[in-house]
Amino acid sequence: MMIIKKMIFILLVLVSGNQLVAQKYFTKKGEVSFFSHAPMEDIKAVSNTGSSVLDAANGKLQWAVLIKSFAFTKALMQEHFNENYMESTQFPKAKFTGTIDNMTAIDLKKDGEYNAQVSGVLEIHGKEKKIATNAKFLVAKGKIIATSVFKVYLADYGIEIPSVVKDKIAKEVEISIKSNYELLDKM
């Protein structure tokens, strides 16, 4: 019995441990920005502290970004974004949990440009919604850059726009992601 247990343990370590060491990529400085175009006002904000882990073994991908880390050009806009729309004290993070569905076609160890199909659940303002989008991986000289652009509807995430500002805030917001992934070598 003991021997079997030990063997299974060793097997587990060999299989999973190996993968853990070799195949996970991360960033803590992911750039997440959004853009909203409305008749009276364009709104833009960017955060450079998005964190993400990608498991190349199975394509699992996670993202998280602090809502309060988004910087705007207008101070009052930033205050209203946090206070009135995102309620960032109550809902501090936006999160994505999903997979790269065609991970088998992507080799992050080999130079090249890869198109990725990403799907999963995006959580903003405490509300979850399934999304699917395309992303690009650019691998060059060991450096991995991932980019993606997709749109979200504020109404899907329970973000209300009062009628007095409806000409200033679009119902649809474009989100752009840009990130360098590095090999996660601890564990």
Next chain:
Amino acid sequence: MMGSIISVSAQEEDDLLSLLGDTEPETELVYATFKTSRIINLQSIENTAAGVLDFKIAHRFGVLNGGFYDLFGLDQASMRIGVDYGLTRWLTIGLGRSSFEKTYDGFTKIKLLRQSTGKKKMPLSLSLFAGSAIKTVAFSEPERDNYFSSRMYYTYQGILARKFSEGFSLQLSPTVVHRNLVKTKAEKNDVYALGMGGRLKLSKRTSINAEYIYLAPNQVAPDIKNSFSIGFDIETGGHVFQLHFTNSTSMIEKGFVSESVGNWLDGDVHFGFNVSRVFTLKKK
């Protein structure tokens, strides 16, 4: 043993981000203790953001107990028009002119401490305010020797505030108003007062505000009352509208701290409003 290994790897499956380790708690500054830089008459803890011009128009109408003949005071109005400007994120300056006694005022407000949570914890915010006012109305006794300095008033104020929750903030404002010239010997040149103010949010964009300014005894003429005001804030993006009832007609410190004469119990109360409109002159 095996169980623990499986559970650990299962957890990792669920939360890849935990592999990045516990991210250090960052210092998080507390924002929006009040909607705008005034509670009603009192300066609030809020500074105008750097590069932002806040254009303010304020009115105080006549007394409510004037009745329908004066349309509850709307026939008379005292007003102040002014601007606040954020030079840096901790320094705001302001200028204004009040119709009452043709008074010009200027002030500087410096933010010293900011309430924060996370790595650096600070339980409250602290600002210092210094303002002066020049009364330019013609002297009432022109035959007497009148000096320019007699027109000057100075105010120094500490502003201590804490946002207790999203919806509830409180502020204390110890204040001293210096008046170069007073009417009688019994009145003091320096008037010490303690302002208190707070807000209760009703929704994301509206709140109820109140403020009370306690005057230490035997400093001012006997008919002067402590200022008490209660109001309602509505924020609509770039504007903040503040509607209120107050027993003070003046909208600057030397006036509402040391010259309020209205008695709430007799209905000597004024309806009034402040309108604030911000313009971002310099973008970050």
